[in-house]
Amino acid sequence: MKRVLLSIIILCMCMLNAFCQNQKAPDFEYMTLDLKEHSLYKTKSHLTLVYLYNPQCYECIATIDILRKDEAFSEAVKSKKLTVLAVDLSEDMESIIYKMYPPQGWTLCFDIYGKILSENLFGQDHIPSMYLLDKRKNFILKSPSHNDLLDKIKDLIKK
Secondary structure (H helix, E strand, C coil): CHHHHHHHHHHHHHHHHHHHECCECCCCEEEECCCCEEEHHHCCCCEEEEEEECCCCHHHHHHHHHHHHCHHHHHHHHCCCEEEEEEECCCCHHHHHHHCCCCCCCEEEEECCCHHHHCCCCCCCCCCEEEEECCCCEEEEECCCHHHHHHHHHHHHHC
């Protein structure tokens, strides 16, 4: 019985990620540490990872460490095949500057108008939340596990 239930859950998760493909991510405006304004849709990249986090969240920082230590992930960022937008949802500009040192190549930013939280733009129910997008800003993965995200990025970078 447990195996059947687990199989159904895994199948539903796969179907959800398949459904997400070709679904456009919502646009939002963000500000980087140099106080420049940008928008998701104007961010040019082969792949974009929108990483929603709070710098005071232990799991958020642990996830960053997992990603930064992965060689293929770091190489994708370094070669500019992957853009990482680390969006601080704490609504505290000082937390961005003082609480986290970004991995090299990551863009630390915050949601200028607070739309991600106030309008629940990504449908996130927890942090950290990760969303992998293609160059047209369509979802490839929505809230994947670390392993699923890293496997998918490795697969896409090979192509």
